Amino acid sequence: MELHQLRYFVAAAEAGSISRASQRCETAQPTVSQQIQKLEKSVGMPLFDRVGRGIALNDAGRALLPRAKRILAEVQDAGRLLRDDLDAGCGGFHLGAIATIAPYLLPGALSQFTRRFDRCELQITEDLSERLVEGLVDNTLDAAIMSTPVEHELVEYQTLATEKMMAVVPMSSPLAKKRHVNLTDLREQPVVLISRMHCLGRQVNEFCATRGVGSRIVCRSSQLMTVLELVRMGLGVSVVPEMAAATSSQSSYHFLPIRTHAPSRVITLAWRTNRGYSPLLRTLAEILKDQLTTLRYHSPKSR
Known part of the structure; x- marks a missing residue:
């Protein structure tokens, strides 16, 4: 029948x-x-x-x-x-994100996402880029927010935004009185860096090495919040993503634009090639793009 x-x-x-x-x-x-x-x-x-x-x-x-x-x-x-x-987004959606993006971008973005898809059960995984790519390829992740390069034949991605890096200095540093810094201002400073295990760490380390910054590396940490705390304590200066500056409520350190040759990273939304670009994924990309436009740093003096 x-x-x-x-x-x-x-x-x-x-x-x-x-x-x-x-x-x-x-x-x-x-x-x-x-x-x-x-x-x-x-x-x-x-x-x-x-x-x-x-x-x-x-x-x-x-x-x-x-x-x-x-x-x-x-x-x-x-x-x-x-x-x-x-x-309504009924069902589960497993989203991955690298740890240097997730705590700054996801709270605001997912608040909008869950209002739009009120029957979607979200699961978030924070991990290194390499493991997120593995999750996409073996279908344990539906999508992942990462930074380029994303290099795998079974993974596609959409560029969401390009984000500048900023210098962060302790309030006790003479550099805290400046509105911006040049590379020459940073070359003789002790530096606290995020570990190379993160793609951000590799990008910042490469920038520092090629620009002659970081000859006095005093510490490396796998956590961005620890890097900021060490800067606050006066151990050195660092280079961090703009979204970390935009979401910070701390007054114990000072963020400064890097005037020339500032490093940047490209933020992407990735998914497995044969999974398709679903309406839910398209909406998520739009929300993430909108949220990223709000994560711009404004100096306290310009507010």
Whole structure:
């Protein structure tokens, strides 16, 4: 028993004629007749009496008709309910993010996302870029927020924004009186850096090495918040993402734009190639882009 057979059966029952049923279904008359015969064979009994040029339901047909209508209505409802579920983001969504982005970008972005998809159960994983790529490839992650480069043949990504890096200095430093710094201001300073295990750490370390900054590295840490705390204590200066500056409420250190040759990173939303760019993923990308525009640092003196 197949759905199209039930549709032809209901149309024939209501029209009282195979020819009129074929017109209603926009299907050739022999096809409608053959499919009704197959339906009768599958239920093991005839469903119509042939009356002159028309047809009329017999007892079996009258018994099947309300059931057939109910089945077809439920199938139609299933499609409508599925569309409603998709619009509400029904189900689970596993999002990954690197730790140098997640605490700054996700709170505001996911607040908007969960209002839009109120039936979506979110799971967040913070990890290193390499492990997030593994999660995308083995389908344990639906999407991941990372920084370029994202290099895997099974991973696609969309650029969300380019973010500048900023210098951060303790309030006790003479540099705290400045509105911006040049590379020459940083070259003789003790430096606290984030570990190379992070893509951000590798980017900042490369910048410092090529620009002659960081000849006096006093400490490395795997946590950005620890780096900031060490700067606050006066151990040295550092280079951090602008979003860390934009979301900071601390007054014990001072963020400064780097005037020339400032490093930057490209923030991306990545997903597995054959998973497709779903409406939910498209909406998430739009929300993330909007949220990133709010994570711009404004000096206290310019507020």
